[in-house]
Each structure stands twice: as structure tokens, then as C-alpha cells.
Amino acid sequence: MKIGLGLPNATVSTPNGRVLVEFARRAEALGFSSLATIGRVAYPNYEELVTLAAAAGATERIGLFTDVLLGPTREPALLAKEAATLDQVSGGRFVLGAGVGSRTDDFAVTGMGHRDRGRRWERALELMHAAWRGEPVPGSTRPICPRPTNGSSVPMMFGGGAEQAVARVVRYGIGHTMGGGDPNALAQMKQRVDEAWQTAGRGGRPQYRALSYFVFGDEAQAEAEHNIRDYYGDWGERVWYGALKDPAAARERLAAFEAVGCDEVVLFAAAPRLDQVERLAEAVL
DSSP states (O other): OEEEEEOOTTOTTOOOTHHHHHHHHHHHHHTOSEEEEOOOSSSOOOOHHHHHHHHHHHOSSOEEEESOEEGGGSOHHHHHHHHHHHHHHTTSOEEEEEEOOOOHHHHHTTTOOSTTHHHHHHHHHHHHHHHHTTOOOTTOSSOOSOOOTTSSOOOEEEOOSSHHHHHHHHHHOSEEEEESOOHHHHHHHHHHHHHHHHHTTOSSOOEEEEEEEEOOSGGGHHHHHHHHHHHHGGGHHHHHHHSBOSHHHHHHHHHHHHHTTOSEEEEEESSOOTHHHHHHHHHHO
């Protein structure tokens, strides 16, 4: 099982954006598999695709992953272009993880509808994949974005537990990414996706990723707790309770995810302190 590092792009205590670039450099040097971002709109986080583009320029090998970007808050033609561009400039290292989102404020600030987000996302996915195949889209008589490095599409993973999310994995994705659940929850989701994948006659097998937050060291605990509670609001207490606060707990959680067939776990730094990268590497790599 691979272990990725989640960048602190959504922690309110991140002092400046350059620390994210240094996180990326250290993560690659220490051997993490991917760099991931958390996505919102109505929050003062660093935007995911821009953050990963900066990380791509500062690294050469490590994967790049949005975990997850809120698809229906984006204009689909522009999102297709942005994702294809990041795929190309990173040399094919980018995986577009996406979900529909649940917070109404993320939609209100973009002027996008919340109640119809699932239906709009289905139409957006059709348009994006047509654009990636080099086909014209409505309003254009020629291709609108670079062709992805694999020639056909930007690799996508989908979050969410609804049946529609499973269907999107099967139709468009390379797998499922689970945010915030435990290994048992991933095992249940894996069974659902595996069955749908086989029923659809797709070859190979879907990939599975999961995320957890971590903070190591007493001096960073208060900052990490504040960041998580501020970001998640009413859910903050539960998320903070599940955060990994010592190396032994991290190793135990990772072993449990590996036992249920997870391919990669992304551990998000809850405090934007550079020593957290080294501490995590020492504990789990």
C-alpha cells in the first residue's frame, strides 16, 4: 500500500503559500507516493489546482491528487482545460479526484445551484471527456484543451457513497476515494464498487484511496485542532477525534486500511509545520 501526503492547503494557520511548495519538495525527497489537496470554495483555503501546479513545478516524480475537488461548483469547459493542462505540465502525474459536495455555501458563492448539482455534474462529465478526446464542445468548432498525456482522458477518482457516485466510478473513473471513513467503511464501499465494475464488464480492477488527518508532537496539537474544527464546523469534533496523534496510531490505522485492500492512504497534515513531513516519514515509511 502506498502512502501519500496531504498538503495543508486548507488550514487557516498556513502562514503563506510558499510553505506548500516546500512541503511538496520534502515529500518527494522522503519517498511519499502522492501530494493531495482538500477542496472547498467558501473558505480561505489555497485553491487546489493552482496549488498542485506549483507542486508539479517543484517536483519530478510524486503523484498529484485532488481529494476532492467539488466538481459541480466549477464551469466544466474551464475545468477540463485546467485538468488537462495540469496533466500535461506534470508529465501525467495528476489524478482528478472529484465529488459533488454537500455544503450549500460552496455553491452560493459561485452562483451554482445546489439542489441540481448531481444532474449538472453528469452533464459536465460528458462535456469534459468529450473535450479530453479532442472533440469540439458546444460553442466551439475545434478542440478547446490540450490532449491528456494518455491520449484520451485525465484519470479520475470519485468520492461519495451514493449509487450515483458508484456509477461515476464505473463509467468514468479509475477508482474510488473515501474521505473520513474508517477501514470497515472502505471495505463496504469496495464491495459495492467491485460488483458494479464487474457487472459493467470493465477490465482490470478499480483503485481505492482513503484519507486521514495527522499531527505529531504536543507543540502542534492546539494549532491542528483549531484548523480542523474551523474547517469542518459542526463535523469538527468528530474529525478531530479521528485524527492520528502519534506514530503508533498511524501505523495501526494504515495496517487496517491495507488489510481491507486499500491501494493508497493520504495522510493530511493538520498543522502546516514542515517538521510534520519528516515526523510522518519516520513513522510510516
